[in-house]
Amino acid sequence: MIEVQNLSKYFGKKQALVDINLRLGKGFHGLLGPNGSGKTTLMRCLAGVLRPSCGTTKQSDMIGYLPQRFNFYRELTLYETMEYFASLKKIPRHQQRDAIMRLLHLVHLDERAKSKLRTLSGGMIRRMGIAQALLGNPPLVLVDEPTAGLDPEERLSFKNIISDLNPDSCIIISTHIVEDVEALCKRIIILDEGKVVADKGSDALKEYARGSVYRVLADHQADLLPPYEILRRERSEEQEYLRILSPNDQNAKPVHPTIEDGYIMVIRGYPPKSL
Amino acid sequence: MSFRLQRLRIALLSSRLLFLAPLIVVYFLLPTSCISMYQKEGLRESRALFVYLSHSLVTMLSLLWTLSHLQIWIDSEGEEALRASRRKMTSNGLDVIILLCVYLVMTLPVFTVANYFYSNIWPEWFRFGIVTSTLVAMLYVLAVSLDSVTMAALVTYAYSFLSVIYGAENASASVLLLKPHRELYPGEMTKLYFPAWGAAAVLFLIGHMIETRGKN
Numbered sequence: 203m204i205e206v207q208n209l210s211k212y213f214g215k216k217q218a219l220v221d222i223n224l225r226l227g228k229g230f231h232g233l234l235g236p237n238g239s240g241k242t243t244l245m246r247c248l249a250g251v252l253r254p255s256c257g258t259t260k261q262s263d264m265i266g267y268l269p270q271r272f273n274f275y276r277e278l279t280l281y282e283t284m285e286y287f288a289s290l291k292k293i294p295r296h297q298q299r300d301a302i303m304r305l306l307h308l309v310h311l312d313e314r315a316k317s318k319l320r321t322l323s324g325g326m327i328r329r330m331g332i333a334q335a336l337l338g339n340p341p342l343v344l345v346d347e348p349t350a351g352l353d354p355e356e357r358l359s360f361k362n363i364i365s366d367l368n369p370d371s372c373i374i375i376s377t378h379i380v381e382d383v384e385a386l387c388k389r390i391i392i393l394d395e396g397k398v399v400a401d402k403g404s405d406a407l408k409e410y411a412r413g414s415v416y417r418v419l420a421d422h423q424a425d426l427l428p429p430y431e432i433l434r435r436e437r438s439e440e441q442e443y444l445r446i447l448s449p450n451d452q453n454a455k456p457v458h459p460t461i462e463d464g465y466i467m468v469i470r471g472y473p474p475k476s477l
Numbered sequence: 478m479s480f481r482l483q484r485l486r487i488a489l490l491s492s493r494l495l496f497l498a499p500l501i502v503v504y505f506l507l508p509t510s511c512i513s514m515y516q517k518e519g520l521r522e523s524r525a526l527f528v529y530l531s532h533s534l535v536t537m538l539s540l541l542w543t544l545s546h547l548q549i550w551i552d553s554e555g556e557e558a559l560r561a562s563r564r565k566m567t568s569n570g571l572d573v574i575i576l577l578c579v580y581l582v583m584t585l586p587v588f589t590v591a592n593y594f595y596s597n598i599w600p601e602w603f604r605f606g607i608v609t610s611t612l613v614a615m616l617y618v619l620a621v622s623l624d625s626v627t628m629a630a631l632v633t634y635a636y637s638f639l640s641v642i643y644g645a646e647n648a649s650a651s652v653l654l655l656k657p658h659r660e661l662y663p664g665e666m667t668k669l670y671f672p673a674w675g676a677a678a679v680l681f682l683i684g685h686m687i688e689t690r691g692k693n
Contacts, residue, residue, distance in 0.1 A: 246557065249557065249560075249561040250560070250561055251557045251560045251561055253690075265561050265562070266561075266562075267557065267558050267561035267562070268558065269554075269555070269557040269558055269561075271554045272554060272555050272558060273553065273554040273555065274549075274553050274554070274555035274558075275491070275548060275549045275552075275553040275555070276553075277491045277492055278487065278491045278549075279491075282487050282491055285483070285487060286484055286487050286488075286549070286559075287558070287559070287562055289480040289481075289483040289484050289487075290480070290484070290559060290562040290563050291562050292480055295479070295483070331555075331558065334558060334562075335558070337562075344561075
């Protein structure tokens with residue numbers, strides 16, 4: 203579905219992407235990385251809106267792309283915007299109406315089809331963004347930071363819509379929020395400072411952190427051996443616990459890792475315990 | 478082509494005021510003003526007013542249709558989704574040229590009627606067409622190079638207004654294309670306006686190249 207070979211991108215002297223090689227097929231793929239790691243640059247190169255400095259990308263002709271910042275021309279109605287995209291994707295005129303209304307129904311916006319975009323909330327615009335990306339059933343769908351700036355309810359609604367997408371397409375979801383891709387993506391690619399630092403299945407990413415995640419009483423924090431990283435504080439039965447990540451044994455029983463734990467391990471450069 | 482026309486229709490109809498303003502001026506304001514002037518001052522003054530309005534107001538309003546199209550592609554934050562949908566690094570040059578042609582054709586009926594009353598008005602229509610093409614090309618190339626339709630419109634309108642204001646005093650200045658205060662001088666078409674038309678073609682080509690090269 204998409205093949206990337208030796209892709210690099212420079213902005214002036216700064217190298218934003220370093221020799222990226224990827225081959226992705228059908229299904230959901232998560233592109234994770236901290237802010238500034240090069241995710242959006244990579245997505246823009248894959249979408250063909252940014253020219254790579256070197257390297258090649260091979261992908262299908264039709265692409266659905268929801269950019270990170272998507273706030274379309276506000277004087278158009280929702281239906282007109284979709285019609286505009288449909289004509290760009292050369293969907294035959296007699297099929298446009300059905301295709302548009304089906305997708306607006308999918309993103310729960312069919313009743314707002316005649317509303318001007320300036321009257322819609324940020325969450326609705328994002329949902330329209332995914333609808334336009336899906337027009338024409340593109341074999342490659344790129345979704346960049348889909349839940350950025352959405353309130354919790356809109357985020358949940360958006361995640362449900364994404365999970366209903368056709369898995370026969372190659373769907374790449376770029377985000378810095380691990381939770382957004384945790385349930386969906388079987389393959390996770392982690393970018394850091396423009397490089398692919400991990401390309402693993404979601405289970406393999408969890409396993410990467412196995413033996414390195416501990417839950418200790420907060421009162422015992424002083425006894426912990428550095429280096430360690432507090433992932434979060436948890437409270438149960440009047441006791442406060444720390445969920446920590448550490449490459450050292452911490453005189454505690456390791457707990458089951460999550461994808462987020464594996465992600466933090468990779469980003470921090472901690473080696474897995476099994477090595 | 479039908480998809481392209483569909484998009485242009487959506488762009489024009491969505492920006493109602495930008496779309497309607499030139500139509501109102503060309504089909505209502507221009508004829509009524511000229512008829513009124515004819516009744517007050519006679520045919521000669523009426524003709525002068527027709528030339529003045531068509532070379533100032535109607536020319537400048539031609540930019541509005543291009544603006545309504547380019548705003549979608551350049552000023553809105555969804556432009557990356559548009560470019561990804563179109564996939565190839567194509568440009569808006571042809572769309573802008575189509576809009577320009579439609580605008581020029583739209584003015585033809587009024588000039589045809591004017592030619593019946595004033596006689597020999599067609600050289601003025603060619604002058605109008607060339608100046609309009611040059612301004613639209615200027616707006617297009619500025620919009621794609623500055624990546625802002627608003628900035629491009631400001632610069633183009635500033636040039637147009639200065640040209641109208643100073644064109645009267647500097648009738649022979651070749652950098653001022655809008656000279657609504659007078660009719661064509663003999664030989665001016667070949668000396669000034671044909672080269673301006675060539676410049677418009679070059680500007681369209683530059684704009685097209687900037688767009689098709691893609692973003693760095």
